[in-house]
Amino acid sequence: MKLTIEQIKSKYPGTAERLIGERKVLRKLLKAIVGSGYQFRIHNGEDFECEATQDVQAGIDCCMATDEDHVMVYRVRPDDHTLERIGSFWLVYGNSAEEVIADYGTSDSMESMFSRWFDEATEDA
DSSP, rough: OOOOOHHHHHOTTTTTTHHHHHHHHHHHHHHHHHHHHHHEEEOOOSBBOOOSOHHHHHHHHSSSSSEEEEEEEEEEEETOOEEEEEEEEEEEEESOOGGSSSEEEEEEGGGHHHHHHHHHHHHHH
16 A cells, blocks of 8 residues: 555545554564565565565555555575565454454464564554
8 A cells, every 4th residue: 555644534434543563563563574584575465566575665655455454474595596485464454453463374483483473563652
């Protein structure tokens, strides 16, 4: 959704607070992922909305076109520089900011990092 906060308030006055809160959680999540050196792709349930990136704003612009998105998280393999998916976050829009991250999945070895990212994103939501 490529709208500024002012545009959201004007276009969606009844739901602006929720939409802005959901975007805030999404921004914090993507910043936590990128800040840890990982990349992400946004999947809308049918297609990938962007290539693997560390561009937080591009990720935000790709989200919220549907009722849910998946943030796929990747690391670059040091041996051949290919991307390896290490997990994903399931985002569901329309409830509240603190509920926008509906679930996440990763391996046991990455669980603590994904849990930390979840906590950072939803703090003060």
